[in-house]
Amino acid sequence: MIKRLLWLALLPMTAQAADDFARQWPLQLSQPDAGAYRVPLDASVYAAAHWRDLRDVRVIDADGKPVASAVYAAATPLSGPLRTVDLQWFALPVSAATADDDLSVVVQRDGQGKVVSIRSSVASVGAAGAADPVWLVDLGDEAGKLRALRVDWADAGATLDLGYRLEGSDDLRGWQVLDPQVRLVQLNNQGRELRNNVIKVETGLRYLRLVPLQRSGAPALRGLRGEMADLVDAGDWQWQELKADAGGNVKDGYFYSLKGRLPIQRLDVVMPANSAVSWSVFSRDADRPGADGSTPDWQLLTRGWNAWNLSEAGKQLQSAPLETTGTITDRQWRLLAEPGSVPSEAPLLRLGYRPGSVVFLAQGRAPYLLVVGSANVVDTQAALDPMLDALRARNGAHWQPAVATLGAGAVRAGEVAYQAAKAPRDWKNVLLWAVLVLGALAVAGFAFSLLRSSRVENKEP
Structure with missing residues (x-):
């Protein structure tokens, strides 16, 4: 029995790897033999991603093996x-x-x-x-x-x-x-x-x-x-238009929920004609708990932002969108009217962003899939920057890899992929402890047997 337990303890402990990504998209290549491709990301990809830095956005080949890939933010406007x-x-x-x-x-x-x-x-x-x-x-x-x-x-x-x-x-x-x-x-x-x-x-x-x-x-x-x-400006701005959540008011502000951590860089509001309101704008996200350790704190993004809408001679004139300081990836937003400003109703909040992209190398067998959404990925990306810099130095600063576009998205592992995996139990320690206990019991049994036989011998004349 002991030998069998020892043999089990020394066996390599393997587990079948689960499919860790929530959703997938087939990739359509613009050129069959380009070698390197760039996939522009849309709102559905951002909505499916779990991490702020998009570390769980990957490309796999037809055999399910990962290929060299890296996520890049939107390119800055050209000079x-x-x-x-x-x-x-x-x-x-x-x-x-x-x-x-x-x-x-x-x-x-x-x-x-x-x-x-x-x-x-x-x-x-x-x-x-x-x-x-x-x-x-x-x-x-x-x-x-x-x-x-x-x-x-x-x-x-x-x-x-x-x-x-x-x-x-x-x-x-x-x-x-x-x-x-x-x-x-x-x-x-x-x-x-x-x-x-x-x-x-x-x-x-x-x-x-x-x-x-x-x-x-x-x-x-x-x-x-x-x-x-x-x-x-490259002119590739995308906009998300949000309605206020229920429960907002002039005193506490109006609250908005964004699906996914889009790289927001512009704000705009849609208000009734002939209105002007000064707003304070806040954002937050549940992955950054506040001082009490639970409810996240609101971060002030700007104060005194004057937004207006004027109807004049049949034309609608309105204030320009607000440029944010840096990129905001929070999912919860709040508009609070400044004192003296009385909005007639909750405005529509428009959030503007320029989508990033994934660059990957055509390794393994086609077709390729973009897989997104996992709480358990390791934070690693391929070191593609030196190669891309060398290609731009040779082909011009505006060179880009061939384009690959997203097909129809589909569920892969679903919501289970967003759950952090439980730490695996160390069965080796459990088995070794079992061996030690059984060994101790065997020694105790052997000692008891010796003690019993000794008593029998002492009783004999």
Whole structure:
């Protein structure tokens, strides 16, 4: 008996793997021999996914084996052609960039933040013997589009090698260093010229300043020009329109439920004609419990968002959608009217997103399936980035793998796939304990047998 239990304990413990994915979609390949494919994701895929990062979105071959695949967020909008514009700039004394509370310089701005004048109580900037000035640039509405600064000197033949520190700010108070040392060079030798008057810049900050690293030596500045690139929207926005859940009101707000964790980046509301309301917007999700450990806390996304709808001469005019800060993947949403705003009814909430995609390699046998929805997948994705980067370097930055489209979705394992698997029982330990107990009982029985036989021998004459 003991030998049999030991043999069972040493057997490899195997279990039949369950089908862990809730739903599946057949994939239709646009090219039969492309090698790599990209599958745009639709709302049904997001609704079926269990994890925020879509780790449970996979591709398998005809034999059910996983192939190399990776999930990617929507590509950022492409940059349009560069255009050059003259920038608004001002000269400041260098003390304005070195003193934290320099009251000798007053910067005047209008209601939109545009710098209109600078007053200084120190010696005139650019006067004989004065230190090199700081150059302040206001990008205005062009903020976020700048790709390079081009410096135009008044003396195009001057010899110079100058250093500057490039800084950026959104409020003219707190400044962050964008480049600790920018070199501007202009040299001439026997008819040959070495010139570097372009500063590469990519920032979303509105105000820039160039702080000289030397006391003097810079010639007069004729102007600063900016090389701008407008973002070209790909136009692939998708929208989910939600009705308010029951139980919402003006006091507590209106509540909305989204199926799936879509990558939301735009908000809009549909309200009755000739209405205007300022909203606070909140979101939350049950997988992020709040301070009490159970009910999740509402996260404030924006306050004072003014949405309006106006009917004028038979035309409907309305406010533009609100751009969110980052991507929101929560499933619960709340609109709360600001004090003084009285909505006549619960509005429709429209949530806009740009769908991501799955890139996979055509390994194994076709046809392929996209499988989605599992609480038990391991967080692993194929390292496809180096290959894709190399292909884009060879074929152009806009290159994409061949397209594969989703067929009709179907249930695979269903709701059971969303249940976390129970930790497997360690049968080896159970059997080993059983062996130890049986062994102890055998020893005890053997001892009892010896004791009994000893008593019998002692009773014999």
